[in-house]
Amino acid sequence: HNGVEYKVTEIGEGAFQNNTGLKEVTIPASITSIGANASAGCKNLQAITINIIVPINLAVVSARGHTRAGGGDVFDGVDKNTCILYVPEGSVDAYKAASEWKDFKNILPIGTTGIQGIVVSNGEPFDVFTISGVKVKSKVTSLDGLPRGIYIIKGKKVMK
Secondary structure, three states: OOOOOOOOOEEOOOOOOOOOOOOEEEEOOOOOEEOOOOOOOOOOOOEEEEOOOOOOOOOOEOOOOOEOOOOHHHHOOOOOOOOEEEEOOOOHHHHHHOOOOOOOOEEEEOOOOOEEOOOOOOOOOEEEEEOOOOEEEEEEOOOOOOOOOEEEEOOEEEEO
16 A cells, blocks of 8 residues: 555455455465455355465454354355365365365365366256356256357356
């Protein structure tokens, strides 16, 4: 600010709350705490890159003296099935085991895309959604007839 660089160590309570325009967040390694409701209601959040090796315990006492049980309110409203959590390489297992972070279904090392190859259904039907969540096909076994692009199938991004 005004030519002075400040080290950010906390993300305050409600910092991004209900920001539906927020699609990506990068959390630097200097962060030591994330306040209640920091990203709550950010329903369009697609990716969080967190540069912290050891997962932050989100169940800490807030500024008002209330303990957040499990830290669930930090990311309330974020779709943890589709939002990708990128973490330092070697920390994936720690985040998958951390009670506050393990609800994210896609925890990947920083530097990977999260995009997988074409889905092979083995005859099992699946629904196809656009990247913005609009269903374009129901109970299909292939991507035939769809234009090239990125789709969501069974909670995973796939490319055609």
